[in-house]
Amino acid sequence: MTHQDRNISPEIRPLDEAAVNRIAAGEVVERPASAVKELVENAIDAGARRIDVAYADGGKSLIRVVDDGHGMAPEALPLAVARHATSKIDGSDLVNIRSFGFRGEALASLGSVGRLSITSRAVGTPEAAQITVSAGRVAGVRPAALGQGSVIELRDLFHATPARLKFLRTDRAEAQAIGDVIKRLAMAEPGIGFTLRDVTDGGDRILLRADPEPGQGAEALEARLSRIMGREFAQNALRLEAARDGFVLTGLAGLPTQSRGAAVAQHMFVNRRPVRDKLMIGALRAAYADLMPRDRHAMVALYLDCPPELVDVNVHPAKAEVRFREPGVVRGFIVGALRHALAGAGHRSSSTIAGAALGAFRPEGSAPPGRGYGPRPLAPHTPAQGALSAAQLAQAPEGFAEASATRALFDTLPGGAAPDADQPLQPAQAGPLGAARGQLHGTYIVAQSGDGVILVDQHAAHERLVYERLKLARDRHGVVAQALLVPEVVEMDPADAAMVLEFAPELARLGLVIEAFGPGAVVVRETPALLGVVDGAGLLADCADALRDGSGTQALEQRVDAVLSRMACHGSVRAGRAMRIDEMNALLREMEATPHSGQCNHGRPTWIELKLPDIEKLFGRR
Structure with missing residues (x-):
């Protein structure tokens, strides 16, 4: 030209x-x-x-x-x-x-x-x-x-x-x-x-x-959010109230099990100015990192308030972006506040999951045309092992723990009381997740609560429990390792072998000790004790997948958490494993005491509650 x-x-x-x-x-x-x-x-x-x-x-x-x-x-x-x-x-x-x-x-x-x-x-x-x-x-x-x-x-x-x-x-x-x-x-x-x-x-x-909302502060804000984002969101969200270094974060953060397929329900405000700020979006993604699938997005309304001198709003003609004086402080504050709120939710799960389940139970054609029950159903959880046949179940040993370290989770109920399988808990004696009544298809625990029925995916629930225990052990004193009597040599793709060996020091702090063993081969010498007896080759392959998925896109801490999540899967109860009543109750009590136990490591719900009135409606009793 x-x-x-x-x-x-x-x-x-x-x-x-x-x-x-x-x-x-x-x-x-x-x-x-x-x-x-x-x-x-x-x-x-x-x-x-x-x-x-x-x-x-x-x-x-x-x-x-x-x-x-x-x-x-x-x-x-x-x-x-x-x-x-x-x-x-x-x-x-x-x-x-x-x-x-x-x-x-x-x-x-x-x-x-x-x-x-x-x-x-x-x-x-x-x-x-x-x-x-x-x-x-x-x-x-x-x-x-x-x-x-x-x-x-x-x-x-x-x-x-x-x-x-x-x-x-x-x-x-x-x-x-x-x-x-x-x-x-x-x-x-x-x-x-x-x-x-x-x-x-x-x-x-x-x-x-x-219309103008009555009241002041959080009350008026939550009423407006309920009106704009829907009552279901407000009922399944956590209230945020945090302050640090001149910054105040308020608003509502949806439970991980209440999510959307796109980021259309993520609303962020800085000094009440609607913004689409990359730093805040990144902090939100980090806070929910191991609580939902990658293709799902949290529903939130975050209000960040600070003195005007700490934020520059004059960086975009349409005022849609802002710039913080100390971005690292802001990011850490938002991530910490969200994680604290999510951890406080404990075993809580979104009530919309139950709505979706009830919709699935209804006979074909009974629902009004075009009507949905809750959000898009989440992908079904695929157990690491398929359900066993009736003959295999009959031959399966009682209990489900592959190792004594895993069985220790269920040997006693909270408070040290020994379980009595002959005297099952009554709903009034149990916690929020009720008292176990039985097991379906060797995969789902059926519990009776005070006013309904609770279904628990035993593998998904235990996977979250093991993951949280691994994270707690890492943060306190490092994950305890157990040496293999015979080290296991694992043949791998040369690129994967090089990658896991590069992260060998971090893996060692997680209880997985490995060394190079010639071209394309790695020897596993120690594995996390909490997992009991595991397949070293499978564990190492999963670790390589987790590190590869996060390569270049995640901070080291997030990549390490991804590795811990894969490890937890290896130490979790498998679908198809028969459980005693006392083991089921121990799992329920552990879920009630564990942060984030309402969803598994992949973001799928671990339990669903069906209220008795809703069940009665299915049978035309109401």
């Missing part, structure tokens, strides 16, 4: 004001949802208690925002549509920013690419006034009729830059984006009422109505 082909003039000249405004609009107003965001944020900054948003044709032909804020005086309207004119800062301090807007670009940008009309009446003024801007041309201020507040209409967005229209998506997609913006802003401000309407073709369809 030649110099002439680029259409570049050797002469440097200033751009006219209209071109400057349209270029600025390209940064601030990407789509109709961007315009809605800017206008609603202005209404919030104006102290509005109720905000009504209407749009037509996905916001392409009309966006109208009505608020009851403090309004603008007639003499202020020309400044409102001028670039870099704002009432929110004086320009002397770009750090201590406490408002949504501060650039003074939004209204000028909208007026340069569409037909903008502002009608406003300030508190204490006798009458309202109106100003219009079309493709950058400002008309004079004229009297208007309006009570307190403002009405801002934007018609024919991008009519001054028709090429931009070609890059917009369908009306439905643009309307969805507008809805997402309003929901996030409504979540940020529970004390403000929001209404969203679709007025396409003269209609008036209310899509969202969120």
Whole structure:
């Protein structure tokens, strides 16, 4: 391409004001949802208690925002549509920013690419006034009729830059984006009422109505989150309340067993400003790292508040990103707070899993068309060994532990009381997970709670228990190893062998001691004592898989945890192993006392509770 082909003039000249405004609009107003965001944020900054948003044709032909804020005086309207004119800062301090807007670009940008009309009446003024801007041309201020507040209409967005229209998506997609913006802003401000309407073709369809929430603080916030994200989310989420080094984290974090297939239910706010911050997203992923499958995403609403001088919000034209002064401190704080809350959940699991199970129990055709029961069912847990046949079960030894170290988990109930298989526990004597009543297909424990039935996947549950015990041992004094009487030589792919040998010091701290044994071969000398007798070759292969999966993408600690998770699978009770009643009860009590035991290492639920009234409904008794 030649110099002439680029259409570049050797002469440097200033751009006219209209071109400057349209270029600025390209940064601030990407789509109709961007315009809605800017206008609603202005209404919030104006102290509005109720905000009504209407749009037509996905916001392409009309966006109208009505608020009851403090309004603008007639003499202020020309400044409102001028670039870099704002009432929110004086320009002397770009750090201590406490408002949504501060650039003074939004209204000028909208007026340069569409037909903008502002009608406003300030508190204490006798009458309202109106100003219009079309493709950058400002008309004079004229009297208007309006009570307190403002009405801002934007018609024919991008009519001054028709090429931009070609890059917009369908009306439905643009309307969805507008809805997402309003929901996030409504979540940020529970004390403000929001209404969203679709007025396409003269209609008036209310899509969202969120009245101001009563109360203050966490109570109002949780009520708004329940309204926007759904009651099931609020019922299956953990309350966050943590503070450190000037930062305060509040909000709700969903249980790992309540997750989504995409990150569409992850909402993050910094000083009540909705953001999509990479640091916070990374911290969220790290906190849930070993609690759910990789293709699932946690449901959260995180509110991080801090002094304005600790965060820079002036790093993105649309104010969608922020930059923290000490990112490492912020990341560690968020990860720690989330992990603490998740550990406090103990054996708790999402109630939506039970809803999905009840839906599966219903006879075909009994559910209303199109109705779902809870989230998308999680993938079934595949045991490490298949279920045994009836003949094999008859010959299987009583109990399930492959080694005495594993059996020790179930030799006594909590408190040191010896179990009595002849006197099974009653539900009133048991804990939250009830009293064991039997075993199905050598895989599932059936327990009776005070008001229902609980099904437990014995392999999934024990796998989590062993994993948590391994992590606790590592953090306290290192995992105790047991030497093999005859070291096991394992033939491996040369690349895998090199990788596990590279991590040999870390594996040794986990109780797995290995050495090189010629090209493509590794000798296993010691294995974790907690696992009992294990297949060294299988264990080493699983460790190699865990290290390979995390190569270059995970911190060392996460990769080590992945190795521990694979180890735990080798030391867990297998499906198809018969269990005594006392062993089942010991497993239930251990689950109640162990963090994260509501889901296995792969993020699948370890237990499901079916309430007695729901079971009665299945049989038509209610």
